Amino acid sequence: MENKIPVGISACLLGREVRHDGGHKHSRYCTEVLARHFEFHAVCPELESGMGVPRPAIHLREFGTEVRLIESKGERDFSAPMEQFIAGALPRLGHLRGYILMAKSPSCGMERIKVHNQAGRVIRRDGRGLFAAALMQAYPSMPVEEEGRLNDDQLKENFIERVFVYDDWLRNVAAELTPKALIDFHTRHKFQLLAHNEKIYRQLGPLLADLKAQPLEALADTYIRGFMTAMTRLVSRGSHVNAMQHLAGYLKDGMPAEDRKMLGEQIEAYHRGELPLIVPMTLLRMAQRREPIAYLSIQDYLSPYPEELGLRNRV
Ligand code: SF4
Numbered sequence: 356m357e358n359k360i361p362v363g364i365s366a367c368l369l370g371r372e373v374r375h376d377g378g379h380k381h382s383r384y385c386t387e388v389l390a391r392h393f394e395f396h397a398v399c400p401e402l403e404s405g406m407g408v409p410r411p412a413i414h415l416r417e418f419g420t421e422v423r424l425i426e427s428k429g430e431r432d433f434s435a436p437m438e439q440f441i442a443g444a445l446p447r448l449g450h451l452r453g454y455i456l457m458a459k460s461p462s463c464g465m466e467r468i469k470v471h472n473q474a475g476r477v478i479r480r481d482g483r484g485l486f487a488a489a490l491m492q493a494y495p496s497m498p499v500e501e502e503g504r505l506n507d508d509q510l511k512e513n514f515i516e517r518v519f520v521y522d523d524w525l526r527n528v529a530a531e532l533t534p535k536a537l538i539d540f541h542t543r544h545k546f547q548l549l550a551h552n553e554k555i556y557r558q559l560g561p562l563l564a565d566l567k568a569q570p571l572e573a574l575a576d577t578y579i580r581g582f583m584t585a586m587t588r589l590v591s592r593g594s595h596v597n598a599m600q601h602l603a604g605y606l607k608d609g610m611p612a613e614d615r616k617m618l619g620e621q622i623e624a625y626h627r628g629e630l631p632l633i634v635p636m637t638l639l640r641m642a643q644r645r646e647p648i649a650y651l652s653i654q655d656y657l658s659p660y661p662e663e664l665g666l667r668n669r670v
Pocket residue numbers: 365366367368373374375398399400401402457460462463
């Protein structure tokens with residue numbers, strides 16, 4: 356694919372031997388499937404903060420309100436070089452459209468990381484790796500996911516959809532912010548937003564109704580944070596049915612009665628869990644191709660990512 360989308364990744368997931376023991380955690384899905392669409396930007400925070408390979412295993416240890424990065428079987432504190440690395444690296448990551456992190460790492464782990472007390476005993480399991488925490492704080496709208504969670508079809512589909520949407524935002528709105536760019540983006544993604552989170556859908560439309568109410572940058576920032584928050588919610592079958600019925604409403608006049616009936620039946624069968632999303636969606640796309648409706652031709656919902664990823668066959 357030309358113009359691949361830049362996405363950050365924990366370097367060990369690309370098969371690079373950067374782990375503390377000189378090993379890697381190669382993810383074939385990342386290097387063989389996603390790499391066809393994503394240009395990976397690999398980062399190993401521990402290596403790049405000067406810890407070297409091999410290096411002692413480290414973990415998170417809590418000192419009062421502070422969580423520090425300490426040698427698991429010793430007392431050496433690696434927090435300062437990690438913080439220095441993070442401060443230098445983060446400003447260079449703003450162009451990324453998403454980030455895939457290695458799970459369970461005190462540097463890269465996104466969630467459920469063990470936190471130890473000063474004696475080295477586990478006191479909780481709700482920590483976040485220091486690099487992951489800083490990344491997610493610096494770029495709250497950026498889609499971030501752990502590689503292991505991509506084994507779940509719904510989480511995978513959701514993450515990839517978010518990466519493509521965020522790419523659209525950075526390329527076509529943030530790069531040169533204008534009222535038109537913002538409205539066009541909202542129009543392109545209306546049905547996706549409706550499917551993911553109807554409540555936020557109903558909030559963001561009115562937010563754009565008065566573009567002079569506040570400076571455009573501030574409004575765009577509020578908008579994209581709300582939008583990307585909405586997109587993190589997995590779409591239920593009921594919500595897809597709702598969005599597809601909306602789409603079908605636009606298309607029904609151009610469809611023969613027999614096709615309308617079949618579409619209705621397939622949407623119902625999808626709702627009951629008997630068919631994957633791709634089936635009714637393909638009928639909608641065929642109807643749109645036969646009798647195009649201009650408003651629908653720009654809707655990303657009909658084709659949010661390359662079909663060859665096969666994501667809608669599995670949700
Ligand atoms: S999890 Fe992160 S810090 Fe650990 S080896 Fe992989 S990239 Fe490096």
